[in-house]
Amino acid sequence: xxxxxxxxxxxxxxxxxxxxxxxxxxxxxxxxxxxxxxxxxxxxxxxxxxxxxxxxxxxxxxxxxxxxxxxxxxxxxxxxxxxxxxxxxxxxxxxxxxxxxxxxxxxxxxxxxxxxxxxxxxxxxxxxxxxxxxxxxxxxxxxxxxxxxxxxxxxxxxxxxxxxxxxxxxxxxxxxxxxxxxxxxxxxxxxxxxxxxxxxxxxxxxxxxxxxxxxxxxxxxxxxxxxxxxxxxxxxxxxxxxxxxxxxxxxxxxxxxxx
Amino acid sequence: xxxxxxxxxxxxxxxxxxxxxxxxxxxxxxxxxxxxxxxxxxxxxxxxxxxxxxxxxxxxxxxxxxxxxxxxxxxxxxxxxxxxxxxxxxxxxxxxxxxxxxxxxxxxxxxxxxxxxxxxxxxxxxxxxxxxxxxxxxxxxxxxxxxxxxxxxxxxxxxxxxxxxxxxxxxxxxxxxxxxxxxxxxxxxxxxxxxxxxxxxxxxxxxxxxxxxxxxxxxxxxxxxxxxxxxxxxxxxxxxxxxxxxxxxxxxxxxxxxxxxxxxxxxxxxxxxxxxxxxxxxxxxxxxxxxxxxxxxxxxxxxxxxxxxxxxxxxxxxxxxxxxxxxxxxxxxxxxxxxxxxxxxxxxxxxxxxx
Amino acid sequence: xxxxxxxxxxxxxxxxxxxxxxxxxxxxxxxxxxxxxxxxxxxxxxxxxxxxxxxxxxxxxxxxxxxxxxxxxxxxxxxxxxxxxxxxxxxxxxxxxxxxxxxxxxxxxxxxxxxxxxxxxxxxxxxxxxxxxxxxxxxxxxxxxxxxxxxxxxxxxxxxxxxxxxxxxxxxxxxxxxxxxxxxxxxxxxxxxxxxxxxxxxxxxxxxxxxxxxxxxxxxxxxxxxxxxxxxxxxxxxxxxxxxxxxxxxxxxxxxxxxxxxxxxxxxxxxxxxxxxxxxxxxxxxxxxxxxxxxxxxxxx
Numbered sequence: 001x002x003x004x005x006x007x008x009x010x011x012x013x014x015x016x017x018x019x020x021x022x023x024x025x026x027x028x029x030x031x032x033x034x035x036x037x038x039x040x041x042x043x044x045x046x047x048x049x050x051x052x053x054x055x056x057x058x059x060x061x062x063x064x065x066x067x068x069x070x071x072x073x074x075x076x077x078x079x080x081x082x083x084x085x086x087x088x089x090x091x092x093x094x095x096x097x098x099x100x101x102x103x104x105x106x107x108x109x110x111x112x113x114x115x116x117x118x119x120x121x122x123x124x125x126x127x128x129x130x131x132x133x134x135x136x137x138x139x140x141x142x143x144x145x146x147x148x149x150x151x152x153x154x155x156x157x158x159x160x161x162x163x164x165x166x167x168x169x170x171x172x173x174x175x176x177x178x179x180x181x182x183x184x185x186x187x188x189x190x191x192x193x194x195x196x197x198x199x200x201x202x203x204x205x206x207x208x209x210x211x212x213x214x215x216x217x218x219x220x221x222x223x224x225x226x227x228x229x230x231x232x233x234x235x236x237x238x239x240x241x242x243x244x245x246x247x248x249x250x251x252x253x254x255x256x257x258x259x
Numbered sequence: 260x261x262x263x264x265x266x267x268x269x270x271x272x273x274x275x276x277x278x279x280x281x282x283x284x285x286x287x288x289x290x291x292x293x294x295x296x297x298x299x300x301x302x303x304x305x306x307x308x309x310x311x312x313x314x315x316x317x318x319x320x321x322x323x324x325x326x327x328x329x330x331x332x333x334x335x336x337x338x339x340x341x342x343x344x345x346x347x348x349x350x351x352x353x354x355x356x357x358x359x360x361x362x363x364x365x366x367x368x369x370x371x372x373x374x375x376x377x378x379x380x381x382x383x384x385x386x387x388x389x390x391x392x393x394x395x396x397x398x399x400x401x402x403x404x405x406x407x408x409x410x411x412x413x414x415x416x417x418x419x420x421x422x423x424x425x426x427x428x429x430x431x432x433x434x435x436x437x438x439x440x441x442x443x444x445x446x447x448x449x450x451x452x453x454x455x456x457x458x459x460x461x462x463x464x465x466x467x468x469x470x471x472x473x474x475x476x477x478x479x480x481x482x483x484x485x486x487x488x489x490x491x492x493x494x495x496x497x498x499x500x501x502x503x504x505x506x507x508x509x510x511x512x513x514x515x516x517x518x519x520x521x522x523x524x525x526x527x528x529x530x531x532x533x534x535x536x537x538x539x540x541x542x543x544x545x546x547x548x549x550x551x552x553x554x555x556x557x558x559x560x561x562x563x564x565x566x567x568x569x570x571x572x573x574x575x576x577x578x579x580x581x582x583x584x585x586x587x588x589x590x591x592x593x594x595x596x597x598x599x600x601x602x603x604x605x606x607x608x609x610x611x612x613x614x
Numbered sequence: 615x616x617x618x619x620x621x622x623x624x625x626x627x628x629x630x631x632x633x634x635x636x637x638x639x640x641x642x643x644x645x646x647x648x649x650x651x652x653x654x655x656x657x658x659x660x661x662x663x664x665x666x667x668x669x670x671x672x673x674x675x676x677x678x679x680x681x682x683x684x685x686x687x688x689x690x691x692x693x694x695x696x697x698x699x700x701x702x703x704x705x706x707x708x709x710x711x712x713x714x715x716x717x718x719x720x721x722x723x724x725x726x727x728x729x730x731x732x733x734x735x736x737x738x739x740x741x742x743x744x745x746x747x748x749x750x751x752x753x754x755x756x757x758x759x760x761x762x763x764x765x766x767x768x769x770x771x772x773x774x775x776x777x778x779x780x781x782x783x784x785x786x787x788x789x790x791x792x793x794x795x796x797x798x799x800x801x802x803x804x805x806x807x808x809x810x811x812x813x814x815x816x817x818x819x820x821x822x823x824x825x826x827x828x829x830x831x832x833x834x835x836x837x838x839x840x841x842x843x844x845x846x847x848x849x850x851x852x853x854x855x856x857x858x859x860x861x862x863x864x865x866x867x868x869x870x871x872x873x874x875x876x877x878x879x880x881x882x883x884x885x886x887x888x889x890x891x892x893x894x895x896x897x898x899x900x901x902x903x904x905x906x907x908x909x910x911x912x913x914x915x
Contacts, residue, residue, distance in 0.1 A: 006724045014721040017714055018736065020791065024751035025740045027761065031751070038498060039750075040478040058317070084647035091640025099644060101897055102651045105659060107844065108896045110852045110872045113889040116328060116882070117658035123333025124661070140654040143647055148841045153803045155837035186806050189731065190799040194845075197741045197795065207325065212291035212336045213316040221744050223296030223319035225471040227550075228494065229746060237743035244742065248735050255728050324877040327674070349880075352673045426863045428878065467780045467862030475750075479757050481779065597672040604879040605692075612696045612866030 025241060032234035039231050049231040050239075059220060059236065065131060066216040069206075070199040073138035078192040081146030082184070088147070089154040106141040107148075114141065115208030122209070129211025137209040138199045145198065146191035153187025289314045290529040293326065293337040295516075298390075300545045307536050313529050321471075330355045330521050337521055338530040341389050344515045345595045347379045356385045357520040363531040366538035369558035377515060378592070386517035387534055388555035390546065392489040393582060393590060394430055395511035397473075401501035402483040409508040410438045413484065418464045423476050423485035426468035428607035429593050430512060432458065434486060437509040443591055446599035455606045462610070477502060489579035493551030496579070504579040510589035515555075553580050666886035674880030684887035693871065693888075700868040704851030707789040711797035711846050712839065714790065719801035719838075720831075723808070734802065737795050749788065749859050756784050756860075780862035788860040793850055797842040804838030805831070840907050848896060868892060 005011070032050075036043040053059060087093070088100060106114060118137050122129060161183070165175040181188075203218040210219060221233050290307075292299065296319035304315045318337070320326045323346040329335050331353065342350055350356050361367070361383075367375075370388055380386045398407045402421075413422055424431050433443035435454040445451060466482045469475075473487045474495040487495075492504035518537065520530045536542060543559035546552075548570070554560060564571040575581045582590065596603060666684055671677045722733045740748070755761045756779040763775040778784050808831060816826045854869035872892070875885025 006721050010717060010721045010724075013717050017718045017794075020714075021737060021740050021794075024748055024755065024791070025743065027751040027754055028743060028747055031754070036498070038474070038478065038494060040475055040498070080646040080650065083643045087640045087643035087647075091636050091643070093637040093640035093644065095648075097901070099648050099651075101901065102656060103647070104844075104897055104900055105651075105655050105893065107848050108852075108893050108900070109659070110869055110889055110892070112873045112876050113662060113885070114658075116332065116876055117662045118654065119329070119332040120661050121654075121658040129336060136654055139650065143651065145845065147647070148844060149800050149803055152800045152837040152841035153807065155804065156807075156834065183807075186730075187803045190734065190803050193734065193738050194796065194799055197738050200742055201745050203745070207320075208329065208332075210318070212289075212293075212318060215318050218744065218746075219319065220296065221746050223321040225746060226295070226321065227297035227490070228472075229750065233744055233747050237747060241739060241743060244735070244739055248732055248739075252729075252732050322877065324880060327880065328876060331675075349673045353675050426858065462864075465862075465864065468858075468864065469862070471859075475753075480759055481757055595673065598670075600674070600879045601670070601881060601884075604874060604881070608696070608866050608871065608874075609692060611864060611870075612692065612699070 028234050029238045029241070032231050032238045034231050034234075037230055038228045039234070049235040052230075052232050053235045053239075056232065058215075059217070059232065062215050062217045062220045063236065065134075065214060066200060066218070069131065069135050069138055069216065070196050073135050073142055073199050074192055074196040076139045077142035077195050078146050078188060081143040081191060081195075082150050082188050084143065085147045085150035085154060085187075086180075089151050089157075103144045103147055106144050111202075111204035115205040118205065119208040129209060130214040133209040133211065134206050134214060134216065137205050138202065141202075141205060142195035142198060145194045146188075149191035149194065150184060150187040153184050153190075157183065288312055288529075289316060290339065290526055290533055291316045291318070291337045291524075292339045292533070293318050293320065293329075293335070294339075294341040295319060295321065298341065298516075298550065300549045302549075303537065303542050303545045306542060306545075307533060310536070311529075311532055313526075313532070315533075327355070335521065336525060338524040338526045339533055340519055340521055341516050342386075342519055343517070344377065344379045345593050347386055347517055347519065348595050350519070351380065351385055355522055357522050357524055357527065358384050359387065359520065359534070360531055364535045364538065366535050369538050369540060369543070369556050371555055371557045374515070374555040378594075379515075380517070386519045387538065389516045389518050389537070390550070390552040391513065391515040391555055392552045393506065393511055393513050393579070394425065394486060394488045395492075396484070396505040396507045397477065397487045397492045397495070397502060398484040398505060399477060399480075399482075399499070399502050401499070402480070407484060407505060407507075410434055410511075411509070413464060414461055416464075418483065420464065420466045421483040422461070422464045422466060423473045423482040423487070424465055424468050425473065425486050425488075426470040428603055430486060431468070432603060432607065433512065433593060434509075435461070437511075437591075443510075443512070444594045444596060446596050446602070448602060451599075451602060451606055455610060458610050468611075489553070490551050493577065493579045496577070504577075506578060506582055506586040506589060508589070510591055512593055513587075513590035514592065547574065551580060662886045663890055665883050666890045668883040670881045670883055674882075676882055684884045685891070687884060688888060688891055696866055696871060697868055697892075699865065700851045703785070703789070703853075703857065703867060704847045706786060707793055707850040708797075708843055708847040710786065710790045711794050711842070715794055715797035715801055715842070716835075716839075719798045719805050722798075722802050723805035730802075730806070734799065737798055741792075741795060745855075749856065752784075752788055752791070752860060753779060756787070779860065780864075782861065785857045785861040788856040789850055789853065792853075792856055793846045796845040796849075800841035800845065801835060801838040803841075804835045808834050836907060840904060844900060844904070848900070851896075852892075 031039055031042070033045050033047065034042055035046045035048070084103065088096070115137075118133075118140075122133050127133060162175050162179055165179045166172075170178065201218055203222050206216050207219060210216070217236075221229060224230070224233070290313050292315055294317065299317060304317060308314055320329070323343050326340060326342060327346060327349065330340070330350070347356075364387065367383070367387065374388050374391065375383055396407065396410060432451070432454055435458045436445050436450060437443045439450070439453055439457060441447075441450045441454070467476060472491070473485060474491045476482045477485070477487070477495055478498055489504060492502065495502045496504065518534050520527065524530055538556060540556060540558035540562040543554060543556040544563055544566070547554045547559065547563060560571070560574075563574070578586065665676065667680050667682065669677045669679060669681060669683060722730055725733060753760075758775045758777060758779065760779070762778070763772075766772045767775065813826050813830055816830050817823070821829065852869040854867045854873065857863070857865065857867060858870070872885050872888050875881045875888065
């Protein structure tokens with residue numbers, strides 16, 4: 001076994017799993033160039049749907065809303081969810097089990113129920129439905145995902161490093177920024193990425209929290225199903241995937257230069 | 260931590276870019292329309308804004324029940340909604356709709372007389388017809404060679420694994436009840452039990468239940484025949500002319516979608532203006548050009564006949580958009596079954612979750 | 615690295631009270647989440663709990679008369695069977711995501727540090743497309759005249775097209791696909807912290823690779839596996855969109871039953887009762903499972 005590189009069988013296996021991840025995505029990209037509006041079979045090549053996409057102000061607006069909601073809800077959920085993970089994994093306090101249980105509720109409860117309960121709650125307190133209510137709901141279902149993943153990272157965390165840092169004269173804050181956070185960072189990052197992913201694609205809870213003019217992309221696409229999910233949606237996904245991929249590749253290159 | 264920073268930077272950038280894309284209409288002069296998606300032509304909305312200066316927010320739902328759930332929970336902020344027939348009954352009974360100010364609907368007389376005063380709203384106090392259609396039998400005649408005329412043909416063993424049904428207990432159990440010669444809105448436990456047994460016999464033939472897009476399985480050749488909406492059938496027919504829409508001997512469902520104003524709509528007057536506006540034949544015709552449903556607007560169809568005879572003929576000669584008088588007599592609306600809903604739900608659950 | 619900035623030292627005294635009492639520290643850290651969840655999860659769920667003791671009116675409205683009738687209705691072999699079937703779907707999804715996800719998470723954790731986050735993003739990227747078109751893409755791959763059958767037939771590997779779509783196999787393929795990231799990320803999170811040195815030490819002591827794995831790696835990755843299992847098993851059990859779209863909607867799962875009460879039968883009280891019962895059962899199971907596996911065990915020391 002080589003020291004740096006994983007074993008060959010592991011690399012082959014991982015390659016196959018990535019293939020599994022990207023096979024539907026390739027199909028989806030190919031079909032964004034399909035001339036057939038119903039997008040059931042391949043008919044011919046066209047760039048028409050990209051033009052349609054750029055001229056579709058409704059879809060653009062929905063995309064903007066989706067990104068804003070996903071970004072804000074991920075940020076808030078990651079910060080307070082990480083704090084909660086630290087609290088649950090390291091401290092004992094009154095109401096511990098209760099809070100731990102509450103944190104599992106959004107994972108457990110069917111989306112429809114959570115959606116309707118939030119809708120009823122917003123209606124009860126006369127809170128106008130819109131982007132704000134969607135964001136509030138997304139934060140609520142994102143927190144548990146962040147907390148769980150960060151807790152898994154914190155589990156078995158060697159406290160002696162922190163103690164050593166403090167012994168060297170660093171205060172809690174410095175210790176947290178310089179020692180604790182970098183150590184749990186992979187957990188925080190994983191949690192944040194899961195939260196972002198969930199938020200981008202949520203339909204049910206978003207549906208019930210949405211108000212006039214606050215449409216997100218999943219809402220738009222889901223209601224298109226009955227007529228035809230046109231290749232326009234594929235085109236949008238294609239652009240989005242390619243953009244992120246380019247950013248990722250650039251970051252890889254930049255990092256390589258730095259090291 | 261550079262990679263994270265770079266990623267965050269990229270993300271922020273893409274959001275800023277997206278944020279420049281445009282802002283929602285902010286004025287008070289708005290109309291919040293809540294409807295099925297792909298159901299209201301953008302051109303019509305643009306014309307409305309041009310004529311009245313009222314901006315339209317067009318949000319979408321994908322089932323009547325989703326609409327009701329949203330309105331039932333409390334003020335939603337919407338001004339115009341498009342519920343179907345049985346939904347109207349429920350919404351009126353629950354006090355979810357605002358009565359229409361009929362003096363403001365001068366174009367109401369454009370509607371076919373036969374399509375006004377329907378049972379769910381006998382005086383049209385709350386609703387005005389928008390579009391209507393049916394959900395009947397669809398057959399791929401390229402695959403099925405023998406003529407299909409009735410629902411009972413679905414039970415033929417030669418169609419094992421070749422049938423698609425709507426994933427909708429009211430449509431499916433209603434169809435089975437009509438095959439048995441019963442009322443499709445039956446609340447009789449005995450009849451429903453019989454329907455359950457009959458449906459279980461059909462299960463080996465059922466490849467899938469799909470309410471969202473039954474045409475997809477049909478066009479892909481996964482199934483040969485089944486149950487679908489007229490709009491779905493029309494779209495499938497355009498792709499593959501072998502796909503035919505049949506109004507079976509036992510009859511099938513007719514549905515009417517209606518414009519209505521929810522209780523406490525924030526922009527009542529704008530809503531009334533909109534309702535009258537869409538009944539204008541010049542505007543109504545836009546719907547028929549874009550979407551393959553049946554238009555209740557007599558004046559609009561007359562206009563289509565003079566302006567575009569070819570489109571008019573296509574509309575009149577296709578059973579999915581224009582059923583014959585004979586066919587019409589066999590169509591029946593779905594009605595709310597009230598307290599028997601629990602029984603229907605249980606039977607449906609038993610059929611699907613049986614073993 | 616300058617550790618002692620003067621301005622931070624001044625803040626030192628502010629943290630003094632916090633330092634004294636660890637319970638206060640814990641409460642300070644948990645309170646934003648606790649308050650948020652209290653308002654936006656607990657209060658709405660109390661509404662659901664109240665609703666579960668009401669009954670349905672003729673038009674699907676809620677009749678406010680206290681009764682237990684909904685819970686009585688749930689005691690029924692039909693719903694028990696559906697629960698068992700849903701548990702099976704959740705369990706199968708969980709087992710397969712572990713089998714596929716574990717080696718992948720291990721691969722990423724053992725890759726050079728600068729490549730790790732790239733590999734992770736690569737896993738999530740497919741899920742930033744739209745759910746519906748992702749599932750439609752799978753349908754195009756799996757159907758009788760789809761990509762998979764075309765390729766296999768052309769290669770001569772099969773004589774007749776495989777009928778995968780609208781079968782339990784298709785459901786499993788789709789479920790594992792949709793839930794895999796929720797297993798890989800937590801697993802990676804705990805695998806990544808295992809130092810190479812720990813494994814090398816074991817190897818130096820003469821342990822064979824698989825023994826190193828069993829004795830060192832596997833036990834240390836258990837917390838990640840637990841977190842992943844919770845994030846996969848529970849939502850997979852309640853998931854019904856993938857089974858409906860890829861399995862042909864021929865079965866009923868717990869998720870369908872509850873959804874139908876809200877969006878078909880409009881029997882909100884019964885739906886509320888079913889979800890309360892499901893929530894209590896799942897919560898009890900989750901707490902038991904995590905405690906038993908020692909999630910948060912350092913507290914007890």
